[in-house]
Amino acid sequence: MGVTHIWIETDKIARDLFISRQRNYCDRNELPAAIGVREGSEILPLMGYGEQWRRYKNFMHLIMRHANPQAFYGWPAIENKKTIRRILENPDAWSEHLLVHCARTIASIAWGDPQHGSKLLTIIPIILKNVSPAGPLINKLTFLSNLPESISPWKKEEAARKAEMTDAFMEPLQDAKNRSVQGTLADSWSKLWLEKEKGTEHLDFYEAAHAIGSSSFVAIATVGGPLHAFFLAMCHYPSWQYKVQEEIDRVCGDRLPEVGDFPQLPVLRATAKEVLRWRQATPLGVPHVAMEDDVYEGYLIPKGAICHANHYLISREPSLYPRGDEFVPDRWLDPSWPTYKEPLSEFPNFRGDTGFGYGNRGCPGVDLTFTELVTLIGSLLWAFEIKRPEGRDGRNAPIPWYETAPWVITMTKPFKCDIKVRSEEKRRQILTEFPAGDNLVVDNEKQKKDRWTVVRPQDKLFNWDGLTDQATDFNRVYPEGA
Ligand code: HEM
Structure with a gap:
């Protein structure tokens, strides 16, 4: 009786x-x-294997492939400028700005309108907690799932969550449909589906809404997590920051890094790649379940066994990743490291990165993550110096080493750091040339526009319903060399 869990700790076995x-x-x-x-x-990532999953997955591959791969219709570049300006104007809220950035970017790509990002910000905390072992009690005491719906608080909550999520996915697609009729729908996944482009017509409205919606809500914490970890890396490894800035200044001069610059920016790409490895977004992956009994190297893996690829350990396997606990972007740039690959105009990149999973359940969001992370990290370093607070401030607000919330998509907890614009010329340029504002989070209930508007707790930093609480654990256990 019971369920067998199998933990996979090497890339070879995975x-x-x-x-x-x-x-x-x-x-x-x-x-x-x-x-x-x-x-x-x-929800595509959590669907059991079958015909429906195959249809959704093919649809996602199609729309990813045809959504102007790499530049994604220019939406990430538009949001990069807005995010840099928001951070300049209110640096202490950097964590909020990063989450809003991810929500606005994916909502633009999905539905051609960044404002729909507030729907994703609203629904994610509940679903992310519900699918995490650290979430509701019923995930640990599984026999509670036998309680009838009339007396099970979890079943009632789940019914409400599902209804809210369906609204959050159907309303934006309906809105995109209306804009399409008026001829104002911007380039987006929805437009590809509505115009039945490139073979995307085989899903009906309900299906397309859920395939697009459920692939969008996973694009916020997964990308936001590494963005938070990037701030952590810059505070712990300040000298690396100057090396990336030297490259960006030389290649991009007085403008933000763009996708077309990528071949000339290996140091920046290596920085983003190392952030992903150093602080995994999904350290325990998404489980794969065995559909039949199998024997692997003499061991029986019974039908129904839940198999977890432990990405945390896989990304620290000593033979491939020496000094695995340290942030060493040089491992992607220097031939003396086992992970080095040429040509540097192409490598490192995210293709085949094990952090995105394996086989036919692997992540379809690799290209989008690459574009979004590399251009935003590059833009942040173009604009700012990011470092731990100095003097008394620094003593009162130390930087955590490894602290995340306990949900399946783990995000580095935010902390206090100093974000200073790199020059007065850049300040002037950001304030005059980069569009202002467009936050999705408001100060109080009175400012709510609809049921989806996200409100920040009064006089506090935004904590996304507990997904991004401020760090509190400052017991630093540094690995050798850090
Ligand atoms: C740092 C960023 C990301 C990481 C580390 C990541 C990681 C993962 C992992 C580990 C899986 C499970 C793979 C497996 O079962 O072997 C997965 C699945 C998935 N990811 Fe991502 N992901 C990221 C970003 C994204 C983005 C930006 C999107 C959408 C635009 C996305 C959409 C999906 C979807 C739809 C699945 C489900 C695939 C399926 O079950 O067949 N992910 N991702």
């Missing part, structure tokens, strides 16, 4: 099972606090 034998390891598991998600047709 590849042997999830790629070479992928047909047997592509199911997902039941989640007691998110009842029905595995069988339902709402």
Whole structure:
């Protein structure tokens, strides 16, 4: 009785099972606090294997491929400027600005309107907690899922969550449809589907709304997590920052880095790649469930076993990643490291990065993550110096070493740091040439426009319903060399 969990700690075993034998390891598991998600047709990453999943996944690959890959219709570049300006004007709220950036960017790509990002910010905390072992009690005491709906608080909450999520996915697609009729819909995934471009017509309205919506809500914490970790890296490894800035200044001069600059920016790409490795967005991956009994190197893996690729350990395997606990972007740039690859105009990049999972359940968001992370990190370093507070301030607000919230997508907790614009000329340029504002988070209930507007707790920093609480654990345990 009970469920077998199998923890995979090397890249080789993960590849042997999830790629070479992928047909047997592509199911997902039941989640007691998110009842029905595995069988339902709402959330692509958590759907059980089957025809519906295949249709959604093919659809996502199609729209990713045709959404002007790399530049993504220019939406990330537009948001980079707005985010840099928001951070200049209110640097202490950097964590909020990064989350709003991710929400606005993916909402623009998905529905051609960044304002729909507030719907994603609203629904994510509940679903992310519900699918995490550290979430509701029912995820640990699974027998509680036998309680009938009339007396189960979890089943009632889950029904409400599902209804809210469906609204959050259907309303923006309906809005995109209306704009399409008026001829004002901007380039986006929705437009590709509505105009039945490139073979995207095989999903109906409900399906397209959920395929697009459920692939959008995973694009906020996954990208936001590494962005938070980037701030951490800059505070712990200040000298690296100057090396990246030297490259950006030389290649880009008085403008922000763009996708077209990538071949000339290996140091910047290596920085983003190392952030992903150093502080994994999904350190324990997303489980793959065995569909039939299997034998691997003499061990029985029974049907129904939940197999977890431990990305935290895989990204620290000593033979591939020496000094794995340290942030060393040079491992991607210097031939003496085992991960080095040429030509540097192409490598490092995110293609084939194990942090995005394995086989047919692998992440379809690799290209978008690459574009978004590299251009925003580059823009931040073009504009600012990011460092730990000095003097008394620094003593009162030390920088955490590794502290995250306990949910399946782990985000580095925010902390106090100094963000200074690099020159008066850059300040002038940002204030005159970069568009202002457009936050999705408001100060108080009176400013709410609709049920989706996100309100910041009064006189406090935004903490995204507990997903981005400020760090409190400052017991630094540095690895050798850090
Ligand atoms: C740092 C950024 C990201 C990381 C580390 C990441 C990681 C992952 C991982 C580990 C999986 C599970 C793979 C497996 O089962 O083996 C996954 C699945 C998925 N990801 Fe990502 N992801 C990221 C960004 C994104 C973005 C930006 C999007 C959407 C635009 C996205 C959409 C998805 C979807 C739809 C799935 C489900 C695939 C399936 O179940 O078949 N991800 N991702």
